[in-house]
Amino acid sequence: MKKYISAFLIFLMSMGELFAQGKIEMADGLRADGKIYVVVLVMLVIFSAIAVYLFAIDRKITKLEKNK
């Protein structure tokens, strides 16, 4: 479980790197100037929070099931 979470975090961080490179290449700039990357990151933060929450609930339920 921990392994998967850290793998996901690394994935997220590497995505950040991708945006940074994309910004330089997207010299036509419309969206870069529009700061859309901020929105992307905000949505990713919200969604990954929900995902982590779901994983946590999942683990808790598994524990409860084992107590039976």
Added chain:
Amino acid sequence: MKKIWWKILAVLMVAGSIVAGLLGPVPELPILNETIRNVYFHVPMWFTMVFLYLISVIYSIKYLNTNNRNYDLMAVEAVNTGILFCACGLLTGMLWANITWGDPWPNDPKLNGSAIATLMYLAYLVLRNALEEEQKRAKISAIYNIFAFPIMLVLLYILPKMTDSLHPGNGGNSTFGDLDMDNNIRPIFYTAVIGWILIGAWITSLRYRVRLIDDKKNSF
């Protein structure tokens, strides 16, 4: 269902659709402008809802065949989760409609159909709560569910196609799939749909497992 790989896949697919959906190239269309990107977020809500209602019907039929209570619990939890996605679909649709059609709820057959379908499934939950006796509740609500599903499909996907509708894919309007959805959109859209369906299935399975534990505790 307790395997973890498909849950990670679901998270990655939705996260990928958020990134690609906001940054990827989209067709330039009048009125819609950048809101075309809502296709990646609004439409999967409805697809997930239909998928979960389908799961619910399958388990209702299984319940009627076997009288296994667990199947009945699965059917309810699938509808419970489906209603969550239905609410998300309605709200995002209203936001989108307000900008592009000028009204959050224009009197449109597709929208009214979705409202009726929503009420039908809320009635399913009300019906369940109204019946005290367990077996009767399970049986009656399973039969109701089997009738509600095809009516929901007719209201959402068939009747709007037969009249005029603002909504894409209805009444002479092209779907995004025909005209507007070019090949840049398609892979991101399908990724989003599958990702959200998996998330929906995940939430359903969590609810079902909680329900099972709860059920076991109450029966002793």
